[in-house]
Amino acid sequence: MHFYSTKDSSKTVGFKDALFQGLAPDGGLYMPKSIPVLNTDSFNSNLTYPELAVGMIHPFTKDDISKSILTDMCESAFDFSVPIIELNENDSVLELFHGPTLAFKDFAARFMARTISYFLENENQELTILVATSGDTGSAVANGFFGIDGIKVIILYPSKRVSPIQEKQLTTLGGNITALEIDGTFDDCQQMVKTAFRDKDLLNHRLLSSANSINVARLLPQSVYYAWAWIQCGKNETVVFSVPSGNFGNLTGGLLANKMGIPVEKFIASTNVNDVFPKYLSSGNVNNQEAVQTLSNAMDVGVPSNLERIQNLFYDDVDQIKVDISSWSFNDEQTKIALRNIIENYNYLVDPHTAVGFLGLEKYRDKTHSTTKGIILSTAHPGKFHDVLEPLVGEKIALPEQLKFAMIKEKAAHYMSNRHSDLKEFLLTT
Numbered sequence: 001m002h003f004y005s006t007k008d009s010s011k012t013v014g015f016k017d018a019l020f021q022g023l024a025p026d027g028g029l030y031m032p033k034s035i036p037v038l039n040t041d042s043f044n045s046n047l048t049y050p051e052l053a054v055g056m057i058h059p060f061t062k063d064d065i066s067k068s069i070l071t072d073m074c075e076s077a078f079d080f081s082v083p084i085i086e087l088n089e090n091d092s093v094l095e096l097f098h099g100p101t102l103a104f105k106d107f108a109a110r111f112m113a114r115t116i117s118y119f120l121e122n123e124n125q126e127l128t129i130l131v132a133t134s135g136d137t138g139s140a141v142a143n144g145f146f147g148i149d150g151i152k153v154i155i156l157y158p159s160k161r162v163s164p165i166q167e168k169q170l171t172t173l174g175g176n177i178t179a180l181e182i183d184g185t186f187d188d189c190q191q192m193v194k195t196a197f198r199d200k201d202l203l204n205h206r207l208l209s210s211a212n213s214i215n216v217a218r219l220l221p222q223s224v225y226y227a228w229a230w231i232q233c234g235k236n237e238t239v240v241f242s243v244p245s246g247n248f249g250n251l252t253g254g255l256l257a258n259k260m261g262i263p264v265e266k267f268i269a270s271t272n273v274n275d276v277f278p279k280y281l282s283s284g285n286v287n288n289q290e291a292v293q294t295l296s297n298a299m300d301v302g303v304p305s306n307l308e309r310i311q312n313l314f315y316d317d318v319d320q321i322k323v324d325i326s327s328w329s330f331n332d333e334q335t336k337i338a339l340r341n342i343i344e345n346y347n348y349l350v351d352p353h354t355a356v357g358f359l360g361l362e363k364y365r366d367k368t369h370s371t372t373k374g375i376i377l378s379t380a381h382p383g384k385f386h387d388v389l390e391p392l393v394g395e396k397i398a399l400p401e402q403l404k405f406a407m408i409k410e411k412a413a414h415y416m417s418n419r420h421s422d423l424k425e426f427l428l429t430t
Contacts, residue, residue: 022210105140132189135298139169184418213249222253246299270360275329
């Protein structure tokens with residue numbers, strides 16, 4: 001399988017090069033040259049999760065990774081449960097937070113760690129992974145790559161814009177993990193990473209890769225749980241997915257699964273007040289705007305990077321995008337009300353991002369009167385946002401052991417401006 005840049009489809013690379021480069025040299029994002037449509041055996045209900053993952057990922061990686069090696073990777077990476085919770089006859093929640101850092105980012109981070117480690121096994125060079133995070137990506141990448149020889153991870157996160165637990169998770173590992181607390185927004189962090197990948201002088205001195213969703217290797221494992229959720233429904237019918245959306249890598253993974261054969265009536269891109277995408281669907285224009293801080297902080301993204309991939313998948317035709325995707329934005333007050341309603345109606349506690357997903361599905365049903373099976377992607381354990389949720393529910397939230405452990409550790413982070421020159425100096429001198 002070859003991968004092309006969204007800015008120039010005539011230039012292609014293999015999976016290994018796409019993985020290590022992260023961003024194409026022309027600044028575009030890598031996309032697969034073709035998306036295979038899989039046969040029904042690939043979505044057999046008797047498959048384990050790792051077996052399903054191998055079947056869906058191997059067509060993209062087979063030129064660089066044997067099926068047996070990929071099987072070992074998937075069995076090691078996806079060694080946790082992926083339950084789907086039935087709330088009522090029509091609505092379900094896909095819990096994606098049962099990995100080690102209690103967020104859906106574990107799927108991609110653990111897969112990437114194993115693939116990169118495999119390719120570096122016989123290489124005599126050090127790789128630096130740059131990653132910008134608005135919350136959960138940082139901790140998942142830190143955990144996934146912690147202690148791997150030959151790899152240094154540098155995480156950029158926006159100061160005072162991640163939850164206290166998220167900050168502790170990404171700043172307390174030490175070892176080969178370094179956290180940079182950036183004076184700015186997630187968009188600033190993301191721009192710093194992208195600029196680093198375009199700095200030829202820096203690239204001549206340091207081998208860089210990215211673990212953000214700009215890296216196509218993030219999207220492949222994220223496509224698998226859409227197929228898993230559809231299989232668990234057991235009715236072989238179309239479904240509706242409501243996806244809490246920030247940088248839109250998660251949604252793009254769903255679009256890949258759809259093109260590989262999973263029948264979907266509609267994807268709902270559920271956003272907070274950072275609403276560039278809903279406005280784009282309405283107007284056809286992408287307007288740059290500053291990210292606004294919200295309760296659902298992992299979605300506090302001004303302009304989503306993966307919008308470029310979505311446009312590419314649909315040949316820049318916004319009317320075609322609207323056939324497959326609907327999108328609405330919701331503010332913090334609506335999110336708080338949804339959190340309370342979910343507890344009252346289902347005795348079920350969710351994090352703020354998942355609550356936005358509930359609101360998106362509810363809006364879709366109001367607009368269309370659809371009774372099609374709806375699946376809300378739950379992206380993080382509610383305990384990661386106990387400081388937000390406890391005043392709303394009126395009681396203490398029990399924290400999982402890994403969160404308790406992270407909270408008692410000492411934060412270690414370097415404070416830095418949002419200037420590329422400061423990041424470059426740091427990279428060249430450490």
